[in-house]
Amino acid sequence: xxxxxxxxxxxxxxxxxxxxxxxxxxxxxxxxxxxxxxxxxxxxxxxxxxxxxxxxxxxxxxxxxxxxxxxxxxxxxxxxxxxxxxxxxxxxxxxxxxxxxxxxxxxxxxxxxxxxxxxxxxxxxxxxxxxxxxxxxxxxxxxxxxxxxxxxxxxxxxxxxxxxxxxxxxxxxxxxxxxxxxxxxxxxxxxxxxxxxxxxxxxxxxxxxxxxxxxxxxxxxxxxxxxxxxxxxxxxxxxxxxxxxxxxxxxxxxxxxxxxxxxxxxxxxxxxxxxxxxxxxxxxxxxxxxxxxxxxxxxxxxxxxxxxxxxxxxxxxxxxxxxxxxxxxxxxxxxxxxxxxxxxxxxxxxxxxxxxxxxxxxxxxxxxxxxxxxxxxxx
Amino acid sequence: xxxxxxxxxxxxxxxxxxxxxxxxxxxxxxxxxxxxxxxxxxxxxxxxxxxxxxxxxxxxxxxxxxxxxxxxxxxxxxxxxxxxxxxxxxxxxxxxxxxxxxxxxxxxxxxxxxxxxxxxxxxxxxxxxxxxxxxxxxxxxxxxxxxxxxxxxxxxxxxxxxxxxxxxxxxxxxxxxxxxxxxxxxxxxxxxxxxxxxxxxxxxxxxxxxxxxxxxxxxxxxxxxxxxxxxxxxxxxxxxxxxxxxxxxxxxxxxxxxxxxxxxxxxxxxxxxxxxxxxxxxxxxxxxxxxxxxxxxxxxxxxxxxxxxxxxxxxxxxxxxxxxxxxxxxxxxxxxxxxxxxxxxxxxxxxxxxxxxxxxxxxxxxxxxxxxxxxxxxx
Numbered sequence: 138x139x140x141x142x143x144x145x146x147x148x149x150x151x152x153x154x155x156x157x158x159x160x161x162x163x164x165x166x167x168x169x170x171x172x173x174x175x176x177x178x179x180x181x182x183x184x185x186x187x188x189x190x191x192x193x194x195x196x197x198x199x200x201x202x203x204x205x206x207x208x209x210x211x212x213x214x215x216x217x218x219x220x221x222x223x224x225x226x227x228x229x230x231x232x233x234x235x236x237x238x239x240x241x242x243x244x245x246x247x248x249x250x251x252x253x254x255x256x257x258x259x260x261x262x263x264x265x266x267x268x269x270x271x272x273x274x275x276x277x278x279x280x281x282x283x284x285x286x287x288x289x290x291x292x293x294x295x296x297x298x299x300x301x302x303x304x305x306x307x308x309x310x311x312x313x314x315x316x317x318x319x320x321x322x323x324x325x326x327x328x329x330x331x332x333x334x335x336x337x338x339x340x341x342x343x344x345x346x347x348x349x350x351x352x353x354x355x356x357x358x359x360x361x362x363x364x365x366x367x368x369x370x371x372x373x374x375x376x377x378x379x380x381x382x383x384x385x386x387x388x389x390x391x392x393x394x395x396x397x398x399x400x401x402x403x404x405x406x407x408x409x410x411x412x413x414x415x416x417x418x419x420x421x422x423x424x425x426x427x428x429x430x431x432x433x434x435x436x437x438x439x440x441x442x443x444x445x446x447x448x449x450x451x452x453x454x455x456x457x458x459x460x461x462x463x464x465x466x467x468x469x470x471x472x473x474x475x476x477x478x479x480x481x482x483x484x485x486x487x488x489x490x491x492x493x494x495x496x497x498x499x500x501x502x503x504x505x506x507x508x509x510x511x512x513x514x515x516x
Numbered sequence: 517x518x519x520x521x522x523x524x525x526x527x528x529x530x531x532x533x534x535x536x537x538x539x540x541x542x543x544x545x546x547x548x549x550x551x552x553x554x555x556x557x558x559x560x561x562x563x564x565x566x567x568x569x570x571x572x573x574x575x576x577x578x579x580x581x582x583x584x585x586x587x588x589x590x591x592x593x594x595x596x597x598x599x600x601x602x603x604x605x606x607x608x609x610x611x612x613x614x615x616x617x618x619x620x621x622x623x624x625x626x627x628x629x630x631x632x633x634x635x636x637x638x639x640x641x642x643x644x645x646x647x648x649x650x651x652x653x654x655x656x657x658x659x660x661x662x663x664x665x666x667x668x669x670x671x672x673x674x675x676x677x678x679x680x681x682x683x684x685x686x687x688x689x690x691x692x693x694x695x696x697x698x699x700x701x702x703x704x705x706x707x708x709x710x711x712x713x714x715x716x717x718x719x720x721x722x723x724x725x726x727x728x729x730x731x732x733x734x735x736x737x738x739x740x741x742x743x744x745x746x747x748x749x750x751x752x753x754x755x756x757x758x759x760x761x762x763x764x765x766x767x768x769x770x771x772x773x774x775x776x777x778x779x780x781x782x783x784x785x786x787x788x789x790x791x792x793x794x795x796x797x798x799x800x801x802x803x804x805x806x807x808x809x810x811x812x813x814x815x816x817x818x819x820x821x822x823x824x825x826x827x828x829x830x831x832x833x834x835x836x837x838x839x840x841x842x843x844x845x846x847x848x849x850x851x852x853x854x855x856x857x858x859x860x861x862x863x864x865x866x867x868x869x870x871x872x873x874x875x876x877x878x879x880x881x882x883x884x885x886x887x888x889x890x891x892x893x894x895x
Contacts, residue, residue, distance in 0.1 A: 140581070146575065148571050153564050154558060178726060179856075183535065212728070248752045347775065
């Protein structure tokens with residue numbers, strides 16, 4: 138047969154601009170992570186890889202602050218881990234209550250509906266957190282099988298207080314689902330203490346890795362619900378009952394080929410967390426965030442989230458001053474200074490910038506640089 | 517709250533054994549690919565990344581031999597691309613006919629059932645290919661909306677001839693789904709000439725990349741069926757109608773964060789294909805496979821697939837000689853020579869080894885080494 142040459146293009150050696158990624162993610166990977174990701178490969182059933190899987194699981198348990206046996210990286214980006222949490226625990230007809238105060242709450246709704254959930258919602262304006270009373274009342278009213286809430290809502294910058302929610306869920310025989318995509322390894326996360334049953338995150342934010350291997354942890358209560366399913370999970374790739382046999386430390390039977398090099402990267406990201414220690418790491422994120430918030434204030438600018446304790450330390454939503462074109466400023470930051478920040482969207486389109494100081498990028502020099510660049514552009 | 521230190525393990529600097537991966541995949545990535553994957557990151561909406569996405573799409577069209585606009589890498593391993601092909605085109609109640617002569621045909625059945633397909637099957641023993649007559653008769657009988665077949669069945673080593681199947685499918689108003697996980701960039705694949713509507717592959721075999729970004733291409737006919745769906749795809753992460761807006765070259769609207777570094781790796785893998793040229797690459801795989809087959813014959817060993825034209829050039833199933841413990845031999849290859857080959861499973865458990873000579877690893881020196889090592893162990 139004749140070869141179709143119309144798409145046979147010639148390309149240059151790979152070279153990407155030296156961006157400082159201060160948006161909502163991906164954040165720049167730590168240099169040690171970029172070194173680890175290029176390590177020569179072994180097979181996904183090689184004894185050396187199985188040992189690495191064990192290490193990753195154990196380091197993930199530390200990072201999540203959980204003893205959950207079922208703790209592993211899903212072979213996809215954060216949304217795949219989110220879908221894995223939902224697909225495996227929501228069955229057709231289950232009442233699922235979602236607290237929605239931003240885009241990622243909306244996404245939970247969309248996903249839970251696709252898996253046949255009878256989805257109810259409590260809503261707040263983008264930029265607000267839910268109170269325990271509001272949550273308690275809604276759970277009593279809807280009696281859901283699953284209650285989903287976003288710990289760090291990347292679209293708004295709000296850090297949702299989690300204390301007390303797990304107790305309410307347990308009293309009402311309901312599983313607690315938590316989105317920690319932007320908080321893991323950047324802000325305090327206590328899966329076991331908070332009574333969270335399903336939690337998921339990503340690799341490219343607090344963990345300073347490239348995107349592509351996403352932490353998921355499931356409690357015993359979640360596993361019991363999975364075991365009692367009537368039919369197969371409608372998603373094969375994310376069917377955790379199949380995947381569990383690969384990650385369980387015993388069977389190691391083939392499900393799909395794990396992303397080997399992403400697991401190398403994740404291991405290095407998790408080692409960096411373990412070396413620094415969670416408390417020091419959380420404090421570093423908080424300190425650099427406060428440095429940034431103080432700098433904004435000194436420039437006469439404001440955070441969308443007024444109450445500092447409700448701000449995500451790794452992701453700040455900055456109010457765009459009146460008369461300023463948010464998109465033009467972000468464009469100049471990128472084109473003149475190689476700094477990426479993101480705009481708002483949905484209810485906050487044009488009203489905020491979203492600034493991430495995550496993992497490796499949470500450093501005072503990055504705060505100073507961004508504040509200086511903003512001054513140059515806004516003055 | 518008090519930190520749970522019980523999983524706070526200390527680990528060594530990453531170091532993996534120097535394996536030569538001659539199993540069914542992953543294969544060793546090309547050194548240029550491992551260099552590319554560690555390139556500094558940019559954001560997934562950065563103009564430089566969007567340019568890279570365009571290049572990857574165009575190089576994938578060349579590799580697939582298709583003009584399909586919808587051609588992209590799915591953010592997961594090959595099974596995710598497989599599920600994307602099925603989830604988007606199979607609706608509840610659709611008759612789906614699958615040709616099953618190995619494990620990956622079985623997996624198609626499992627996935628199509630999960631998406632509500634009314635699944636019918638034609639079966640042959642593991643190790644055989646289907647004839648056009650058998651396919652034509654089964655399609656006439658079942659009148660499926662989708663007919664699925666595996667081009668290169670990794671569990672058996674059979675290369676299924678594809679000529680003529682597309683015509684039968686079109687005459688019967690049926691979409692043709694093809695698994696090319698083990699054949700893409702290693703054996704001739706002609707998506708357009710063969711009339712294939714949905715085809716998927718992986719990155720870690722013929723493309724010499726790590727696993728984690730998996731080629732998928734959909735024809736106009738497949739897109740029409742997707743557009744006419746009654747409900748949402750029950751899989752959010754793999755909903756190609758959402759993802760299309762990120763990859764369409766115009767909207768570039770956010771769906772999920774693309775695996776940035778895996779896309780760097782894929783670009784380098786595809787550049788290597790373009791530099792070598794498809795015809796030269798296919799010929800190289802064929803030549804090295806024949807070198808291996810001749811060497812086996814000289815040792816008094818046999819391929820499971822007797823007819824050479826039905827053998828996958830990148831994956832050979834070698835009959836285990838009588839009285840030989842297949843697993844013990846594979847163990848010695850790994851432990852004494854750092855060479856990975858795989859055993860058979862399912863109907864072929866204990867009866868074959870599966871030997872891959874894929875992408876970068878399809879080189880005469882690897883053939884000589886493997887034959888020598890087998891001689892040492894078997895004699």
